[in-house]
Amino acid sequence: MTPSVLFRRRLLGWSLLALLAAVGGFWLLRLDLSTHISTDVLDLVPTGEGSPELTLVRSLASDAESRTMLIALDGSRGAPATAEAARLFADTLRRDPSFDQVAALGDTTGRDALGQVLFAHRLTLLFPRWLAERQRDHAAAGAPPEEFTSWLATDAARRLSTSLATPEALAFQDLVPSDPLLLLPGVVGRLAGGLALVQPAGNATTDSLVWARLAASPLSEAGQAPAFAAIEKAAAEVGKVHVGLTVRYTGVNRFAASSRALIEREVAWLNTASLIAVLLVAFSFIRSVHRGLHLVPVVLLSILGAWVFVMLLCDRVHVLVFIIGSLLTGVAIDYGFYLYMQPPDTPGEDYWHKVRRLAKPLLASCFTTVAGFALLLFSELPFIRQLGVFVGSGLLCALVAAVIYFSTVRDAFLESRSFRGAQALPEGVRRGLRRGLAVLGLAALPGLAWLEWRDDIRDLEIPSPGVKQNDAEIRARFGDESSRTVYLTTGPTLAAARTALAEFEAWLPRAGTPATQSVGLGVVVPTPAEVARARSFVREHPGFPDALRTALAAEGFESDAFAPFFAAYQAHQREDNDRAWESAVGELHAKMTGPIGLLFHAGPPLTWFVTLVSHAPTTAPPETAATISTGQLQTLNRVFARYRESALWLSLAGLAVVGLGVFLTYGLADGVRIFAIPGGACLGVFGVYGWSGHPLNLFHLLGAFLGVCLTHNYSIFSATSAYRHEPTPVSVRISALTTAASFGVLALSGIPVVRALGQTVAAMVALALLMIELEHLGGLRRSR
Numbered sequence: 074m075t076p077s078v079l080f081r082r083r084l085l086g087w088s089l090l091a092l093l094a095a096v097g098g099f100w101l102l103r104l105d106l107s108t109h110i111s112t113d114v115l116d117l118v119p120t121g122e123g124s125p126e127l128t129l130v131r132s133l134a135s136d137a138e139s140r141t142m143l144i145a146l147d148g149s150r151g152a153p154a155t156a157e158a159a160r161l162f163a164d165t166l167r168r169d170p171s172f173d174q175v176a177a178l179g180d181t182t183g184r185d186a187l188g189q190v191l192f193a194h195r196l197t198l199l200f201p202r203w204l205a206e207r208q209r210d211h212a213a214a215g216a217p218p219e220e221f222t223s224w225l226a227t228d229a230a231r232r233l234s235t236s237l238a239t240p241e242a243l244a245f246q247d248l249v250p251s252d253p254l255l256l257l258p259g260v261v262g263r264l265a266g267g268l269a270l271v272q273p274a275g276n277a278t279t280d281s282l283v284w285a286r287l288a289a290s291p292l293s294e295a296g297q298a299p300a301f302a303a304i305e306k307a308a309a310e311v312g313k314v315h316v317g318l319t320v321r322y323t324g325v326n327r328f329a330a331s332s333r334a335l336i337e338r339e340v341a342w343l344n345t346a347s348l349i350a351v352l353l354v355a356f357s358f359i360r361s362v363h364r365g366l367h368l369v370p371v372v373l374l375s376i377l378g379a380w381v382f383v384m385l386l387c388d389r390v391h392v393l394v395f396i397i398g399s400l401l402t403g404v405a406i407d408y409g410f411y412l413y414m415q416p417p418d419t420p421g422e423d424y425w426h427k428v429r430r431l432a433k434p435l436l437a438s439c440f441t442t443v444a445g446f447a448l449l450l451f452s453e454l455p456f457i458r459q460l461g462v463f464v465g466s467g468l469l470c471a472l473v474a475a476v477i478y479f480s481t482v483r484d485a486f487l488e489s490r491s492f493r494g495a496q497a498l499p500e501g502v503r504r505g506l507r508r509g510l511a512v513l514g515l516a517a518l519p520g521l522a523w524l525e526w527r528d529d530i531r532d533l534e535i536p537s538p539g540v541k542q543n544d545a546e547i548r549a550r551f552g553d554e555s556s557r558t559v560y561l562t563t564g565p566t567l568a569a570a571r572t573a574l575a576e577f578e579a580w581l582p583r584a585g586t587p588a589t590q591s592v593g594l595g596v597v598v599p600t601p602a603e604v605a606r607a608r609s610f611v612r613e614h615p616g617f618p619d620a621l622r623t624a625l626a627a628e629g630f631e632s633d634a635f636a637p638f639f640a641a642y643q644a645h646q647r648e649d650n651d652r653a654w655e656s657a658v659g660e661l662h663a664k665m666t667g668p669i670g671l672l673f674h675a676g677p678p679l680t681w682f683v684t685l686v687s688h689a690p691t692t693a694p695p696e697t698a699a700t701i702s703t704g705q706l707q708t709l710n711r712v713f714a715r716y717r718e719s720a721l722w723l724s725l726a727g728l729a730v731v732g733l734g735v736f737l738t739y740g741l742a743d744g745v746r747i748f749a750i751p752g753g754a755c756l757g758v759f760g761v762y763g764w765s766g767h768p769l770n771l772f773h774l775l776g777a778f779l780g781v782c783l784t785h786n787y788s789i790f791s792a793t794s795a796y797r798h799e800p801t802p803v804s805v806r807i808s809a810l811t812t813a814a815s816f817g818v819l820a821l822s823g824i825p826v827v828r829a830l831g832q833t834v835a836a837m838v839a840l841a842l843l844m845i846e847l848e849h850l851g852g853l854r855r856s857r
Contacts, residue, residue, distance in 0.1 A: 077369065078439065079481075079483060080171060080779075082424075082480050082481055083481040085525050086477050086478060086480050086481040087481055090370070090374065090474065090477055090478060091475060093374075094376075094377060096619065097377050097380075097381040098134050098377065099379060100381060100385075101235075101377075101381060103382065104384060104697075108389075109384060109388070109389060109390060110389075110392055110395075111389050111390065111391050111392065112391055116361075117414060117717075118514075120541050122494060124614065125477060132421045135818075138290075138630070139290070139291050139320075140286050140287040140288075140289075140290070140296070140324075140325075141284070141285070141286055141287075141324060141325075141671070142284075142285045142286070142287065142300065142323070142324035142326070143282070143283075143284060143285075143322065143323050143324065143547050144162075144170075144282065144283040144284070144285060144304065144320060144321070144547075145281065145282055145283075145320070145321045145322070145324040145547050145550050146158055146159055146162060146281045146282070146318060146319070146320055146824060147281070147285065147319045147320075147321075148318065148319075148697075149316060149317025149318070149319070150316070150317070153280070153281035154271045154281040154315065155280070155281070155315070155371075156177070156179040156280035156281070157315075157794065158281070158311060158314075158315040158318060159177040159179060159280055159281050159282065159283055160177045160179070160180060161180070161311050161314065161315070162177070162283055162307055162308070162311045163175045163176060163177040163180070163283050163285075163312050165174075165206050165307040165311060166283070166285060166303060166304065166307040166555070169303035169306070169307070170288060171287065171288055171289070171295075171296075171299045171300040171302075171303045172284040172285050172286060172287060172288055172300070172303065172341055173286055173287070173288040174284075174285065174448055174666055174667065174670075175283065175284070175285045176216065176283070176284050176285075176286075176666060176667035176668075177280075177283050177552075178279045178280065178282040178283070178284060178667075178668075179279060179280035179281075179282075181407075183664075183665075183666045183667040183669060184669070186666070186667060187661070187664050187669060188257070189664075190661050190664045191257060191260065191597060191661070192248070192257050192502065192628075192661055194254070194657040194660065194661070195252060195257055196256075196641060196645040197648070197653050197654055197657040198259065198597055198598060198643070198644065198654075198657050198658070198661065199259070199260055199597065199599075200254070200256060200598060200645075201254035201599035201600075201603035201604050201606065201608055201794075202287070202596070202599045202603055203254060203256055203259065204603070204606065204607050204610055204714060205599075205606060205607075206222070207225055207228065207229075207604045208606070211224055211225070212230070213536050221614075222614045222617050222620050222622075223620050225613060225617065225620075226617060226620035226621040226623065226624040227624045227625065227627075229254050229621060229625075230621065230624035230625045230627065230628040230630070231251065231628065232255060233249070233255060233625070233630075234628045234629070234630075235252050236255055236258070237249070241258075242258075245257070245258045245261075250432055250634050250635055250636070250637050250638065251637040251638050253621070253625065253630075253635050253638055254638075257559075260596055260597055261540025278313075279550075279551075279552075282550060282551060284667050284668050287300055287326065287499075289519065291324060291326035291329055292325070292326075292329050293324040295332040296326050296329075297326045297329060297333075297544050298330070300326060301326075301330070304320060304322055306619055307320075308320040314380070321543060321546075321547055322547070323540075323543055323547045323548070325503060327543075328537065328544075330677070331537045331540045332537070335537065335823065336392050336396070336824075339396060339822060339823060339824065339827075340392065340395055340396055343396060343818060343819065343822060346739055346818045346821075347814075347815040347818045347819070348372070350811075350814035350817070350818050351372075351406060351811040351814055351815055352365075352369075353814075354807065354810045354811045354814045355368065355406070355410075355807055355811055357490075358489050358490055358803060358806070358807045358810075359487060359488075359489060359490070360488050360489065360490055361487070361488065364487055365487060367409075367413065367478070367482055367487070368406055368409045368410070368413065368478070370474070370478055371405065371406065371408070371409040371471060371474045371475045371478055371721055372405050372471075374470060374471070374474035374475070375405035375467045375468070375470045375471035375474060376398075377403070377470075378466055378467060378469075378470030378474075379398060379463045379464070379466050379467030380395075380463075382462055382466035382467075382470075383462045383464075383466065383667075384438045384462070385462040386582060387455075387458070387459050389460060390459050390692075391455070391456050391459065391828070393456060393824075393826075394456065394459045394460050395463075396465050396819075396822070396824065396827055397460060397819070397827060397830060398460070398463045398464065398467070404464070404467075404468065404471075404812055404815070405467055405468065405470075405471035406452070406471075406473075406808065406811055407438075407786060407808040407811075407812070408435060408438075408439065408471050408472045408475040408476075409429065409471070409478075409479070409803070409807075410804040410807050410811075411489045411790055411804045411808070412427075412428070412431060412432070412435070412475050412476065412479055412485070412803070413479055413482075413486070414486070414487045414488075414489055414803060414804040414805075414807070415427065415431060415486070415802070415804065417486060417539055418430060418484055419751060424479065424480055424485050425480070427485070428476060433738070433793075434471065434719035434789050434790055434793045436567065437535055437734065437735070437738045437789055438785075438786040438789050438790065439468055439469070439472045440734070441730070441731045441734035441735065441782075442468060442782045442783070442785070442786060443465045443469060444730050444731065444734065446460075446461045446464050446465035446468070446782065448461070448726055448730060449461030450462065451463075457765055457775070460775075464779075466822065489803040489804075489807070503847055506847050507847045510843065510844065510847060513757075514753060514756070514757050514760075516760075517756070517757050517760030517761050517763075517764065518760050519760070519763075519764075520760035520762065520763030520764035520765075521758070521759060521760050521763050522763065523763040523764065523766070524759065524762060524763045524769060525763075525766065525767075525768045526768070527767065527768040527769070527770060528733065535707040546785040557684045557685055557686065557687050557689075558685075558687075558689035558702050559683060559684075559685055559686075559702065560577065560683070560685075560686060560689075560700050560701070560702050561682070561683055561684075561700065561701055561702075561754045562574040562577050562681060562682045562683075562684065562685040562698065562699055562700040563679045563680070563681040563699050563700075563701075564679070564680055564681070565676065565678070565679065565680070565698060566676070566677065566680060567655060567658060567680050568601045569678075569680070569699075570603060570680040570682055570699075571599075571600050571682070572600055572601060572602075572701065573697070573698055573699035574593070574595050574600075574682045574684070574698075574700075575595070575602075576601045576694075576695065576697050576698040576699075576700075576701075577684065577694055577698040577700045578595050578684075580694055580695060580698055581684075581686065581690070582692075583696075584690035584692055584807075585686075585688070585689065585690045586688055586690075588687070588688040588689045588692070589686060589687065589688045589689065590686070590688070591684050591685065591686040591687075592684070592685050593682055593683060593684035593685065594671060594672050594673050594683075595682065595684070597661070598658055598661075598673075598682075599654070599803075602765065603684055604654045611645065611646050612646075613644075613754045618643070619637055619643055619799055622635075659675070662675055668797055671683060684700075689702070721774055728781055728782075730854055731748075731781065731782060731785055732748050735748050735785065735789070736745050736748075739789075739792065742793065747785070747788045748785060748788070748791060750784060750785070750787075750788040750841050750844050750845060751780070751781040751782075751783075751784035751785040751788060751837075751841055752781065753836075753840075753841075753844060754780065754784055754837045754840040754844065755777050755780060755781050756782075757840055758777075758780075758833060758836045758837050758840060759773075759777065761836075769829075770826065770829060771826075772826040772827070772829045772830045772832050772833075773829050773830070775830055776829065776830040776831075776832075776833030776834045776837075777833060779830070779834050780833060780834045780837030780838060780841075782838070783812055783834065783837075783838060784809075784837060784838055784841035786808070787805045787809050787838075787841060787845055788841070788845065789840065790802060790804065790805045790808075791805055792844050801845060801846065805842075806842065806846075809838050809839075809841065809842040809845075810842070812834075812838050813835045813838040813839050813842070815832065816830075816831045816832075816834040816835040816838065817835045818831070819834075819835075820832045820835055821843075
C-alpha cells in the first residue's frame, strides 16, 4: 500500500468515523438521561398488561401509598421524642413544597375532621347499613313485614334508652338529639381499636412519629433528594429547640434512591471491569500490545452506536439494558479480532481484497446473529425489545466500525502468540477427551427433565440490607406486625369496588378464626344495594318519623328534643340518593388525611378499599371478591413466568432463524455439525442446571439465547478455517475467551438476574470453545 493510498484511506475512514461519533455523542449529550433511563421494575412489563395484580401495582406505584414516608423522632438519650417536638417537626416539614401532607400521629385533627364528615353525612353513609342490619334482625325475629316500620321505631328507641344507661354514652350525649339512631356511636364502636392498626392511639411512642406524603413520585429525582434535604432541614430547625433530636425515616423513595446509587455504581464497575478483562485476555494472546489498542475504537464505537439507536428508537429504556449491555465489550470485539488477526492470503494482499475474502463468514455470523436478536423486537416485554435493539444495533455498528477502521491501519494484520490449543495434544488424547466430553454431555441430558423454573421479581433488585433493616425498625414503631395482612379490594368504579368488598366481608368470617379481626371503610361506606334499599325505605315508609316520635315518647324522651334529627331526616328524604352517596364518599375521602387516607383510593384506573386483618385466613379470597393480599402481590412472579414462556417460543424462533441461516449458507450436512456446537453447549449447561437443582428464570433463558447466538459465530469462523484445512483461528479462541471474560464479570453482579445471565453465557461459551478445540470440524465436506 503506497503512502498516498494509505493517506486517502485514513482521511476518509477517520473522517467518517469521527463524524458519526460526533453526531451520536452530541445527540446523546442533549438528552435528559434521567427521563429516558428507568430503574422502575414495572417498566420491565408492558403498559398494556391487563392482569389485575399488575394494574393494581401500577396504581399503587403512582398514588399516595408509594409516596408515603414514615418518620421516627428520638430525643437526646435515645428515648422517643415528645409530642411537642413531633408537632413542631410536622409543622416545619409541612411548609416544604416536597410534601403535600404531613401529620404527627399524636395530632387528632385528622380524626376529628373525619368524624365531622361522617356526622354531617350520617344519613347518607351510615343509615343504609344500619337499616340493612335492622331488616335482618326483623326477619330473624319472624315478625310480619308489614309491621317493620313500627318495629324499627320501637327497636331504635329501646336501643337508645339502653345505651344512655352505659358510661360510654357520656362521650356522645351532645350528639344524641341529632342522632337518636346512634349511627355515629355505632360506627365508632365497631372501629374501636381498629383504627389503631392504621393510626395508633396516642402514647409515648406514637406521639414521636410523623407521617408524610410526597408531592412527587418517589421514583423521580424530585421525590428523593429534595425530600431528604427537607427532612434534614426540619430536623436541624427543631433541634435548636429540642436539643439532641435525631430523625430516622423510610419510604419507597429511600429504596429507590439506594437502588439508583447502587445501579449507577453497578453500571460503572461492570463496564469498566468488562473492558479491562477483555483487554487483558486479548493482550495475553497478542505479540504487540500497542497494536492491539486498535481494537479499542471498534468496541467504543459499537457501544456508542448501541446507545444512540436504543435511545433513538425507545422512549424509555430500563437501566438493566445497559447493565446487561456491557456484554457488547466482549462481543463487539469479535469482528475486529477476526478481521485484524487473519493473515494475508498472499504477501502484500490488499485490505479490501481481504475484506471480500472474509465477507462471507463475517456477514453470515453478523446477520444471522442480528436476525436472531431482531426477533426479540416482537417480544411482549419492553426490556427484551430494548435489549434486542441495543445488542443488534451494537453488533452492526461493530462490524461497520471494524471494516472502516482497519482500512486506516498500515498493516491490518495483528500477529498472535503461538498457541496450538488442543491441537498440541496427541490424537489419541484428543479422541479420548472427545469421547469423555460426549459421555458427560449424554449424562447431562436427563437433567433437562429436572429443570425448575422460578421467576421472582425480587431478583431484579440489588439487596440493600441497611435500608431494609432501617425500614423494618421504623415500621415496627408504627405498629406494623407480621400477624397483620393487608387486603386490597378493587373495582373499575366506586360501586363495583364496594360490591366486591361486600363479597370479601362475607367471606372473611367464614374463612377466618375466632381471633381474626379486621378494620376498613366498609362500615362507613354502604354498598350500592344498601343505598338502594334505604332509598326505597325512605320513599315507601313516610310514616317512620312519626312512629319514631311515638316510640321515643314511650321510652320517656321528649320528642321535641330530637328536632335536629327529624329536620335532617326530612332533608334527606328530598335528596337524590344516587348522587348524594357518591358525593358524600368523595367528601369523606377528601377529609381522610394522614395514614387513614390510605384505606381508600378513588380511580382511575382502579378504585380500591384497604382492609387490615389480624390473624388472616390462610386461603385466598374468592375471585368474585376481587381482593388480593399484599402477600399475593408476589403473583407478579406469575406475570414474569408467563412472559418467560412467551420469550421461550420467541427464542426458539430466533434460534430457528439462526440455524436456517447456517443451513442455507453451508448446506444441511455441514450446517448440522456447525450448529451442533452451540446447540450442544446450551443443552449441556442446562442439563447441569437440572441435575444441580438450580432454579432458573427468564434471564437464564435469555442467557441461553445469547449464548447460542454468540457461540455459533465461533463455530462458523472455525468452519471457514476447516474448509481451508487450517487450524482453528486464534481469533476464535481470543473472541471466545474475551466473551467469556465479559460475561464472567456479569456473573459477579450484585443483581441476581444479571448474575444468572452472566453465568449461563460464560459457561456456554467456555463449553463451546472446548468442543471446537477438540472437534475442529475437520471433516466438513465441501471446500469453500
